[in-house]
Amino acid sequence: MKINVDRLYTYPVLAEGRDDYKTCKFSAKVNYFSDATDNLVLDVDFSTNCAEIKNLIADGKAEYLLHTECQLTALRKNFTSAVEKFSCKIPFNSVKQNLECLALIVLTEDLKNFSCKDWSEDFDWLKFDLKKGNVLAYQNFQPLPFPDDPNIFKNVASIFSIYKRPVDDEPFEVDLSQNKIKIGLSKKDYLLYRRYSSSPDMQPILNAMIIFPALVYVFAELQAYEDFNPYGSTDWFLSLKAAYRRKKINMAEYIDMEENTPIKLAQEVMNLPTTKALESIRHNDAAEDS
Numbered sequence: 001m002k003i004n005v006d007r008l009y010t011y012p013v014l015a016e017g018r019d020d021y022k023t024c025k026f027s028a029k030v031n032y033f034s035d036a037t038d039n040l041v042l043d044v045d046f047s048t049n050c051a052e053i054k055n056l057i058a059d060g061k062a063e064y065l066l067h068t069e070c071q072l073t074a075l076r077k078n079f080t081s082a083v084e085k086f087s088c089k090i091p092f093n094s095v096k097q098n099l100e101c102l103a104l105i106v107l108t109e110d111l112k113n114f115s116c117k118d119w120s121e122d123f124d125w126l127k128f129d130l131k132k133g134n135v136l137a138y139q140n141f142q143p144l145p146f147p148d149d150p151n152i153f154k155n156v157a158s159i160f161s162i163y164k165r166p167v168d169d170e171p172f173e174v175d176l177s178q179n180k181i182k183i184g185l186s187k188k189d190y191l192l193y194r195r196y197s198s199s200p201d202m203q204p205i206l207n208a209m210i211i212f213p214a215l216v217y218v219f220a221e222l223q224a225y226e227d228f229n230p231y232g233s234t235d236w237f238l239s240l241k242a243a244y245r246r247k248k249i250n251m252a253e254y255i256d257m258e259e260n261t262p263i264k265l266a267q268e269v270m271n272l273p274t275t276k277a278l279e280s281i282r283h284n285d286a287a288e289d290s
Contacts, residue, residue: 002102002140011128012119014050014105014137024050024118026137028103030066031252032144032245039089042066046084046103052116053105053136057082061109062136067102070095098143105137145238159236160211164190174214176221179235183214201284208277212266219262222255243269 005017012020016027026048032040046064048054056062066079066088073096079088090099111134113127161180165173168188175182185193193210196202222228222237231237244251255265267273 002100003135003138009135011114011130011134012116012123013135014048014053015139019120020123021050021116021118022120024048024053024116026050026053026105026139028066028139028141030101030103030141030144032099040092040095040099042068042079042088042090042101044079044081044086044088044103046081046105048105048137050116050118050137052114052118056107056111056136057105061111062105062107065104065106067104069100070098071100072096072098075099098145100143101141103139103141104135107132107134107136145242159239160214162190162193162210172210172213174217176218176231176234176236181214181218181236183210185210201280204273204276204280207270208273212270212273215266215269216262219255219265223262228252240269 003015005015009020014021014024014026016025026046028047029045031043044064044066053062057064060082064081064084064086068077068079068090069075073094075090075094077090079086107130109132111130114130115127119126159181160183161178162183162185165184165186168186170184170186172186172189173184175184193206197206222231225231228237241251244254254260270276
């Protein structure tokens with residue numbers, strides 16, 4: 001659900017893209033993760049510098065409201081608060097693919113003669129009689145994504161794509177700007193990779209040699225950027241984030257812990273790839289000796 005910026009109201013409304021107010025702002029942020037009881041937890045942070053609206057909230061005449069919807073599951077739920085920061089929960093199985101959110105400030109009772117010193121010239125000296133439920137401010141959000149198959153912990157290679165570089169002796173390279181993490185191998189290395197990649201016995205070895213160092217680089221890059229920019233909208237990032245959420249882990253907080261180095265994080269996601277590779281070598285060696 002979104003409110004079109006061109007929507008007509010009979011009174012001033014505070015929102016980005018509207019010119020009803022001269023300097024006042026309204027903003028909201030939503031972060032989300034799963035808790036230990038398989039609920040989706042939404043951490044909400046509202047903010048406005050409009051004194052008149054803040055006074056209405058303080059007096060209980062208005063409130064912050066987060067509206068949530070999921071079209072595929074017919075979920076429609078509102079969460080209200082008198083304070084700027086609050087948390088709310090939705091059963092995780094009631095959301096599929098996307099959760100749409102809309103932040104609002106709404107009246108909790110009828111209000112007479114409302115005015116604001118920050119209104120634009122069009123509303124100078126005017127006062128409005130408003131009804132309970134009328135919107136005073138709003139902010140649209142992009143839908144929160146929930147990939148259908150987020151469990152890359154079982155198949156980490158699914159978020160990678162390996163391609164051939166045009167020169168024989170070019171070094172290994174990693175590109176994180178695409179929807180899959182792209183690993184470029186030299187022509188010679190790529191041909192060898194293709195030769196052995198179809199062998200189940202060779203897969204752990206190839207993963208340790210190619211996927212694992214690339215994943216170390218991925219986590220080093222994520223730790224280097226606040227809010228994970230510029231990778232936050234890529235499919236590989238959303239899949240990785242969803243996989244952590246399925247494991248009841250807040251990804252942002254977890255990878256920011258001092259003890260969680262990129263190499264440790266990569267080993268956890270791949271479930272000790274070096275050990276798997278060495279075990280595969282031992283198994284192959286034993287098979288040749290028998």
